[in-house]
Amino acid sequence: MEIPKIKELCHSQSLYYYDYVKRYSEHNGKTIEKVHSISFQEGSSPLLFEIKLEKPIFDFEKTYYKNNLTNEYYFNKRDILIKEYDEKNRLLYIQILREDINLKELNSDDFFVVTDLLFLINNLIEWYDKNALELNFSTKIPCIQNPNLDICVDTILNANQKDAVNAIFQNTYSYIWGPPGTGKTKAVLSCSVLNYIFEDKKVLIVAPTNVALEQILLGVLDHTEKLQIPNEKILRFGIPSKDFFDKYPQTCEIRGFEKVLESLENQIKIIKRVMKYREGKLIFADLEQINSFFSILEENKEKIKKEEEKIEYFQPLINLLTQTLKSYHFANNSKIIKEAIKKRENSFCVNYDEKLIEENSLKEVINIDCIRAQIQIHERIIDNLNKKNIQILFQSKELIKSEKIYNEIFKDLTNENIDEKRVLLNNKISQLNLWCKTNQEKLKELTKNLNDNLINEALDEHHKNFDEKKLNIVLDELINDRNSILEKSTKERIKYSQILAMTIDAFIQYTLKDKIEVDHIFCDEAGYMSNIKALTLFKNDCPITFLGDHMQLPPVSEVKNDDLNALKKSFLYSQSSLFFESVFLKKDEDELYDEFLNLNLPKYERSVQVNLKYTHRFGINLARVLDKFVYKFGFESALNIDTQMIFINSNSNVDVAIERSSKEEALIIKELVKKFEGKSFAILTPYKKQVKVLKEVLGRKYFENIMTIHKSQGSEWDNVIFSVVDDSNFGKRKMFFTNSLNHNFKSLNLINTVVSRAKKRLIIVANEEFWIEQKESQLIGNLINICKKLVYKYT
Numbered sequence: 001m002e003i004p005k006i007k008e009l010c011h012s013q014s015l016y017y018y019d020y021v022k023r024y025s026e027h028n029g030k031t032i033e034k035v036h037s038i039s040f041q042e043g044s045s046p047l048l049f050e051i052k053l054e055k056p057i058f059d060f061e062k063t064y065y066k067n068n069l070t071n072e073y074y075f076n077k078r079d080i081l082i083k084e085y086d087e088k089n090r091l092l093y094i095q096i097l098r099e100d101i102n103l104k105e106l107n108s109d110d111f112f113v114v115t116d117l118l119f120l121i122n123n124l125i126e127w128y129d130k131n132a133l134e135l136n137f138s139t140k141i142p143c144i145q146n147p148n149l150d151i152c153v154d155t156i157l158n159a160n161q162k163d164a165v166n167a168i169f170q171n172t173y174s175y176i177w178g179p180p181g182t183g184k185t186k187a188v189l190s191c192s193v194l195n196y197i198f199e200d201k202k203v204l205i206v207a208p209t210n211v212a213l214e215q216i217l218l219g220v221l222d223h224t225e226k227l228q229i230p231n232e233k234i235l236r237f238g239i240p241s242k243d244f245f246d247k248y249p250q251t252c253e254i255r256g257f258e259k260v261l262e263s264l265e266n267q268i269k270i271i272k273r274v275m276k277y278r279e280g281k282l283i284f285a286d287l288e289q290i291n292s293f294f295s296i297l298e299e300n301k302e303k304i305k306k307e308e309e310k311i312e313y314f315q316p317l318i319n320l321l322t323q324t325l326k327s328y329h330f331a332n333n334s335k336i337i338k339e340a341i342k343k344r345e346n347s348f349c350v351n352y353d354e355k356l357i358e359e360n361s362l363k364e365v366i367n368i369d370c371i372r373a374q375i376q377i378h379e380r381i382i383d384n385l386n387k388k389n390i391q392i393l394f395q396s397k398e399l400i401k402s403e404k405i406y407n408e409i410f411k412d413l414t415n416e417n418i419d420e421k422r423v424l425l426n427n428k429i430s431q432l433n434l435w436c437k438t439n440q441e442k443l444k445e446l447t448k449n450l451n452d453n454l455i456n457e458a459l460d461e462h463h464k465n466f467d468e469k470k471l472n473i474v475l476d477e478l479i480n481d482r483n484s485i486l487e488k489s490t491k492e493r494i495k496y497s498q499i500l501a502m503t504i505d506a507f508i509q510y511t512l513k514d515k516i517e518v519d520h521i522f523c524d525e526a527g528y529m530s531n532i533k534a535l536t537l538f539k540n541d542c543p544i545t546f547l548g549d550h551m552q553l554p555p556v557s558e559v560k561n562d563d564l565n566a567l568k569k570s571f572l573y574s575q576s577s578l579f580f581e582s583v584f585l586k587k588d589e590d591e592l593y594d595e596f597l598n599l600n601l602p603k604y605e606r607s608v609q610v611n612l613k614y615t616h617r618f619g620i621n622l623a624r625v626l627d628k629f630v631y632k633f634g635f636e637s638a639l640n641i642d643t644q645m646i647f648i649n650s651n652s653n654v655d656v657a658i659e660r661s662s663k664e665e666a667l668i669i670k671e672l673v674k675k676f677e678g679k680s681f682a683i684l685t686p687y688k689k690q691v692k693v694l695k696e697v698l699g700r701k702y703f704e705n706i707m708t709i710h711k712s713q714g715s716e717w718d719n720v721i722f723s724v725v726d727d728s729n730f731g732k733r734k735m736f737f738t739n740s741l742n743h744n745f746k747s748l749n750l751i752n753t754v755v756s757r758a759k760k761r762l763i764i765v766a767n768e769e770f771w772i773e774q775k776e777s778q779l780i781g782n783l784i785n786i787c788k789k790l791v792y793k794y795t
Contacts, residue, residue, distance in 0.1 A: 007132030017570040053090040060239040061505040066112040086242035137584035153226040173607035180756040181617025185219040201519040208529040212714030237502035530555040534577030619643035647787035649768040657732040661689040666697040681719035686737035720758035727767035
């Protein structure tokens with residue numbers, strides 16, 4: 001396809017996918033999680049907050065935070081700085097960058113972690129809009145022609161691995177298919193990267209997730225340390241896990257500039273403190289002055305109210321004389337009229353006479369001229385009081401120095417609008433008086449509890465040559481310096497780092513504005529990466545090597561496989577990055593879509609593929625089964641032993657199945673995990689409902705160890721327990737994700753992923769009677785067939 005067509009396709013699919021996710025995914029694309037607790041470390045400088053998460057964060061590139069009290073959102077690097085992340089204990093350590101954010105006031109129920117896929121999709125839309133015309137299918141071969149194949153310390157490459165390294169350096173584009181244990185990362189990738197480092201070249205390593213990225217880096221860093229290559233030569237973008245940071249802090253983004261940032265933060269804090277102190281002094285002095293004035297205003301208001309009541313006292317009598325009643329109206333209301341006049345008979349303006357009232361001779365009873373004269377007297381008193389109030393307000397206005405008080409009370413008060421504001425001012429006097437008193441009390445409390453007056457006076461004295469305007473200029477300059485350091489630190493480190501490592505989402509976000517120029521790109525776990533994201537790497541005119549195992553989990557897409565219309569309009573999200581070549585070489589979108597529907601494995605014309613077939617992880621028995629069902633290219637074990645595989649029969653009863661879960665398996669696993677206390681293990685299952693049952697049965701202690709197979713991608717454990725659940729050809733537990741022949745949902749890849757997570761031991765818990773009958777056609781049945789069987793009872 002021509003580059004403009006590729007741009008149009010990727011841009012339109014991103015737009016469609018954005019709308020799809022917005023319409024159909026939970027919370028309009030957001031997953032919102034509460035946190036367990038928020039605390040801060042007393043005495044730490046700058047102040048660090050510790051946030052205990054309810055659930056782990058897997059990708060910080062699509063994470064931000066919500067203050068539920070104010071409905072305000074906080075974003076990474078702009079509002080808060082993530083210092084460390086303890087993945088094991090779900091502890092997040094953050095530093096506040098904005099002065100107005102005070103997490104001390106928040107309870108855990110008021111603070112949410114938000115994961116929003118829309119943010120990432122929007123980045124991709126913007127990226128293709130700005131950069132897609134710079135995509136290219138290059139012919140540039142690697143700058144190193146004869147790589148040193150013995151460069152790794154304590155690692156001798158076998159012939160198969162050497163072929164892979166040579167293929168990387170002889171071709172512009174290559175795919176290294178590396179099943180678990182074949183040395184894809186620790187041998188092939190590490191050897192290739194080290195060759196570039198010793199030639200003083202720069203490489204980029206990308207992965208689909210943070211977990212996968214760190215697994216890759218750990219393999220590479222093991223070699224760089226042995227060769228005494230400084231860790232400062234490696235830059236890991238994004239937020240590290242605590243374990244990774246503790247081991248390799250120098251490789252992590254931001255850290256090298258911590259002291260500069262702390263100094264700038266401290267200067268910003270001091271300037272703001274001086275400004276607040278001055279503002280507080282000014283406001284306090286102004287409030288003390290105008291409080292006495294507002295007391296007089298309040299007294300005058302009460303006097304005006306009494307005069308208005310006196311005017312109101314005469315109003316019914318005026319109405320009787322000015323609004324003439326018809327005779328029948330008067331006859332019907334004569335009693336009420338008598339009572340109204342009777343109440344006011346003590347006034348010298350009233351001559352109460354019932355007979356005259358009954359004759360409707362009210363003018364002889366009520367002297368209206370006398371009443372009007374009395375009302376005029378009261379109105380003159382009110383007018384004088386209003387003038388005094390306005391005079392007091394203007395007098396107060398002249399005394400005010402604080403901009404805050406001026407804007408709150410006096411800003412709109414002018415000689416021209418006095419009359420129209422008179423009623424409003426009289427109504428507001430009590431509110432203003434209360435405002436003054438309340439703020440005065442608040443300032444007293446603030447000074448008493450939060451400010452050391454001696455320090456404040458000393459700081460103010462030190463800045464005595466800076467007026468308010470100059471302080472604001474200095475503050476703006478410091479904030480700009482602070483923000484530029486946050487960005488510049490990464491840019492500066494990129495210049496002298498030889499290994500840049502980031503997730504593909506971080507790459508997309510960074511290259512929206514800035515270029516990353518390297519000599520070679522290595523994309524690991526490529527089978528799990530969406531093609532539409534991986535294509536952004538082709539903006540760089542350099543060789544690209546994809547490494548991975550496309551027989552494990554495919555890319556995650558929110559579009560359901562049976563929604564064919566949506567799938568066609570966004571298939572590049574569901575398609576693996578290993579089909580990168582097709583986008584450039586196929587004629588049009590229809591050809592690409594046909595390939596997506598009908599081809600599980602990529603076929604390369606101008607790229608080269610090398611299969612790594614000797615595994616050091618799996619024993620002879622397991623490698624043989626995986627080659628038969630999964631790899632089918634002669635995959636075999638380099639070991640002379642069998643993998644330790646254990647099977648436990650759950651004896652589950654399909655007739656009582658009420659959902660896609662098995663309590664019997666959960667009860668067996670509850671007893672089993674007691675043997676793994678303090679050891680590396682995970683409990684994997686295909687279904688969310690079984691995750692829920694397992695957590696209910698095993699309890700909170702094991703929540704970290706229980707997950708769906710999809711959540712396990714990129715991680716490894718010594719021991720993996722596989723809760724199969726399915727045990728039938730029909731009903732609630734009919735084979736689905738466990739069915740090796742379910743190609744539409746990549747079930748074979750899913751089962752293979754479970755096996756691949758286990759470094760030492762795989763334990764399968766399932767219904768033996770059902771699965772052993774499927775051993776010839778089903779991977780799970782064949783695995784169970786070669787397992788050592790254990791008998792477990794539960795109580």
